[in-house]
Amino acid sequence: xxxxxxxxxxxxxxxxxxxxxxxxxxxxxxxxxxxxxxxxxxxxxxxxxxxxxxxxxxxxxxxxxxxxxxxxxxxxxxxxxxxxxxxxxxxxxxxxxxxxxxxxxxxxxxxxxxxxxxxxxxxxxxxxxxxxxxxxxxxxxxxxxxxxxxxxxxxxxxxxxxxxxxxxxxxxxxxxxxxxxx
DNA sequence: CCCTGATTCGC
DNA sequence: GCGAATCAGG
Numbered sequence: 478x479x480x481x482x483x484x485x486x487x488x489x490x491x492x493x494x495x496x497x498x499x500x501x502x503x504x505x506x507x508x509x510x511x512x513x514x515x516x517x518x519x520x521x522x523x524x525x526x527x528x529x530x531x532x533x534x535x536x537x538x539x540x541x542x543x544x545x546x547x548x549x550x551x552x553x554x555x556x557x558x559x560x561x562x563x564x565x566x567x568x569x570x571x572x573x574x575x576x577x578x579x580x581x582x583x584x585x586x587x588x589x590x591x592x593x594x595x596x597x598x599x600x601x602x603x604x605x606x607x608x609x610x611x612x613x614x615x616x617x618x619x620x621x622x623x624x625x626x627x628x629x630x631x632x633x634x635x636x637x638x639x640x641x642x643x644x645x646x647x648x649x650x651x652x653x654x655x656x657x658x659x
Numbered sequence: 660c661c662c663t664g665a666t667t668c669g670c
Numbered sequence: 671g672c673g674a675a676t677c678a679g680g
Binding site for chain 1: 671672673674675
């Protein structure tokens with residue numbers, strides 16, 4: 478993985494939106510290990526991990542888990558942005574970012590039925606319109622002409638028509654495109 | 660078994 | 671720095 482600024486920005490954005498590492502990996506065409514590894518290196522806020530390694534526990538036996546039962550209840554609830562902000566973007570598994578999917582046609586072609594793995598979340602609010610100040614991402618999703626067709630609802634990077642994640646795949650690094658262009 | 664994320668460690 | 675392997679919990 479070539480961790481360009483864009484890629485890192487995309488990672489940060491997706492991470493902040495509460496996507497799973499595997500999901501981020503899928504979206505960016507990399508493994509979840511790469512995602513979690515990089516996230517870790519970037520010191521991105523760890524999200525509720527299902528596990529608790531012995532290492533941390535061993536470092537002090539049981540530090541204070543039992544310290545103040547009352548306090549732990551409320552304060553031990555960081556659970557920041559666990560909300561899957563992005564309303565299920567069935568953007569399929571885009572090919573490992575190689576070519577900037579320019580046309581909606583090609584995108585449609587590369588759009589296999591992607592049943593959402595996650596159960597519908599009651600808290601997930603599909604916002605029909607962005608009223609936010611920022612421009613929304615122009616990345617087309619679905620087949621044009623169908624009811625499903627829409628654009629990515631994420632907020633575009635300022636100065637770019639795409640959100641971080643789509644920008645990361647939309648813009649192939651300019652360098653050395655000459656050889657593949659031939 | 661599927662999923663999850665964190666850490667480890669060879670590269 | 672990178673990420674597969676591994677670990678560990680749900």
